[in-house]
Amino acid sequence: MLDEPREIVNATVMKVLPHAIQARHHLHRHPELSFHEEHTARFIAEKLGDIGVDSLQTSVGGNGIIATVIGKNGSGPILALRADMDALPIHEEGDVEYRSEYEGVMHACGHDGHSAVLLGTAEALCSLRTRFAGTVRLIFQPAEEVAAGARAIVEEGGMKDVDGIFALHGWPGMDVGRIGIRTGAMMASADTFDITIEGRGAHAAMPHLSVDPIVAGAHVVTALQSIVSRETSPVDSVVVSVTQFHAGSAHNIIPARAELKGTVRCLTSELRQIMPERVERVVAGVCSALNAEYKINYRFGTPVTINDESMVTLVREVGSACLGEDNVEHLEWPSLGAEDFAVYLGHAPGAMFRLGTGLAKPPLHTPTYDFGDEPLRPGIEMMTQLALRYLAGASIAQ
């Protein structure tokens, strides 16, 4: 089912693999937080220059980089491939020899691996550029962990004229050499709310003189649970989590104010749109009953990541051909985690898949997680073959 003889692509992948491994070790050693990926971006841009990409644009949406590899006839469809570059504020506890050199910052989500896969793919596609028609646009995105980078890239024209897009995320708990994907909702939307409950402070011994924002807040937290249990169909998935509750300063003072923060996650855009009204109605009703005032700030963050059916089919076909049919997992359930890759999917059909980084690996966002070197080879092979296959199919269809 592949358009290029697998041996040719494999030989190319093997040739670029040592460079990708080196690049990942360098990136892992020098992790940078969202919006601060200056060194990372400089390093990636330098590597792309050495590789010989056809164009290179830096400082896109902050520290983003967009490079292109143009196929044999200079025209045809444009396929985008995206990797993220930022790290997390966690102190690395693993003992790999390339461990983070920076106190309290590490690549705990494996974005070092995603960037190294895309660098390897860029190099492979440059060697294979006489074998495809069309353009591959490589997007190295900053600030994924704060759900801001994708929007910044798109606002600067990163998705202009793009016909399709793919991305992967390293996945612990899945063997190396396996991938997982599903059609439709792959990841949830992630929106946030800040609620301030204004009451009236008093001596704790005279509660009748107060309007207690802690009691009102406790009722708000409890009542919000009914949105999922009583207002949402049992077959739909929604998360409403209050994750912060701050109030008070002493044992004997009823405070005047309580602050609540939390997140709302959905798997359909329709449900997502009606959640602000539901949340505010509950907060308003409870506060009114208990004589408190409230302010609410509800912010839409990342949309639902919705994988396109035909792009998923392509991932499955390429996965079966490269890794074996048994190694392409059909994911029965989406994750209620969120990914700002969703933003790109609002501009072109695409798909994100999970790439196994090891069955026994610790979870993402923990101090001993490491993407590892082994997933690089299947990652680069998948991305390279997806580009070749997509552009071959799209050229034929034109």
Ligand SMILES: [Zn+2]
């Ligand atoms: Zn993450």
Ligand SMILES: [Zn+2]
């Ligand atoms: Zn991530």
